[in-house]
Amino acid sequence: MSTTDSAxxxxxxxxxxxxxIALLILGNFIGAWTAEDLPRDAKLVVMGYHKATGIVILLLTLVRIGWRVVYRPPVLLQTLKTWEAALARVAHxxxxxxxxxxxxxxxxLHSAFSQGKPVSLFGLIDFPALPVGFDKPTIGLFHELHEVTATAMLVLLGLHVAAALKHQFIDRDSTMARMLPFLR
Ligand code: HEM
Ligand code: HEM
Incomplete structure (x- = not known):
């Protein structure tokens, strides 16, 4: 890989x-959807994994943001139109x-519903609950927030994948190869 390529x-x-993170997020959607139809005991097990994986996603995202501050991402492709570059920045x-x-x-939601119990990370360590109220409106608020933000993430993922495929197969530029270097 030449210097220009690695830049x-x-x-x-x-x-x-x-x-x-993409794999873990996908797994967490599949876990949440699967859990809905399971009997109570199995549901508790799957939701235990859902919560622990979700906390891992949160922690890895903090690492990723820190990484991004230290190792700046490559500048956007010069061939992008102004609106494409602006849309990519907003979406990211x-x-x-x-x-x-x-x-x-x-x-x-977990903190309010379980009345402040920590989240067990795969039985290894406990992650503390948030200091929130335990009343019904608080549970309802976090439930709503979790559902709305997860749905927004799913919509954004659809647009993100559609954009990646458009760059790969219609524009035929190197956008995808920036995240999958073996495509170069
Ligand atoms: C939930 C799953 C995903 C999340 C949360 C996610 C998030 C992101 C974010 C935040 C960036 C910007 C990186 C930065 O500049 O710091 C990015 C870039 C990228 N993602 Fe994803 N992504 C996901 C799944 C995917 C999938 C499934 C594909 C391919 C089909 C993909 C292809 C790309 C590509 C090609 C880039 C580089 C764009 C560029 O060069 O500007 N992503 N992704
Ligand atoms: C990026 C990470 C996560 C994603 C993508 C995600 C996604 C989802 C989705 C799609 C649902 C189903 C929503 C519904 O229809 O009600 C759900 C439910 C749930 N999630 Fe998450 N979640 C994540 C992280 C977490 C974390 C960290 C916790 C707790 C520590 C958690 C706790 C719950 C609970 C308790 C429910 C069940 C809500 C109900 O009873 O309807 N999630 N999640």
Missing amino acids: LSYSRGAIILHWL ALFYALMLAVPLAGLG
């Missing part, structure tokens, strides 16, 4: 964090906001 690619750490910023907001709202 156009995301750092190895940013790439690993992008795909690891919104993604970071939602990667924090979705698990935080979930943690708020």
Whole structure:
């Protein structure tokens, strides 16, 4: 890879964090949807994994934001139109906001519903609950927030994947290769 190429690619750490977090988020959606139809005991087990994975996503997102501050991402492709570059910046910023907001709202919901119990991270360590009220309106608020932010994340993911595929197969530029260097 030449110097010019590596300047156009995301750092190895940013790439690993992008795909690891993407997989965990996808798993958490599938887990939440699957849990809905399960009997109570199985549901509790799956939701235990859902909560623990969600906290891992929250922590990895903090690492990812820190990583991004230290290792700046490559400048956007010069071939992008002004509106495309602006849309990409807004969408990426919104993604970071939602990667924090979705698990935080979930943690708020858990904290209110379980009356302040910590979240067990796969039986290894406990992650503290948020200091929120335990009343019905608080539970309802965090439930609503968790559902609305998760739905917004799903919509954004649809647009994000559609944009990535458009760049790969219609524009045929190197956007996808910036996140999947083996495509170069
Ligand atoms: C929930 C899953 C995902 C999340 C939260 C996510 C989030 C992000 C974010 C925040 C960025 C901007 C990185 C930065 O500049 O700091 C990014 C870039 C990128 N993502 Fe994703 N992503 C996800 C899934 C995917 C999938 C499934 C694909 C491919 C089909 C994809 C393809 C890309 C590409 C190609 C870039 C680089 C864009 C560029 O060069 O400006 N992402 N993603
Ligand atoms: C990025 C991470 C996360 C994603 C994408 C996610 C997504 C979802 C989705 C799609 C649902 C179903 C919503 C509904 O239809 O009611 C759900 C439910 C739930 N989530 Fe999460 N979640 C995440 C993190 C968390 C965390 C960190 C916690 C708690 C520590 C949590 C706790 C819950 C609970 C308790 C429910 C059940 C709500 C109900 O009873 O309807 N989630 N989550």
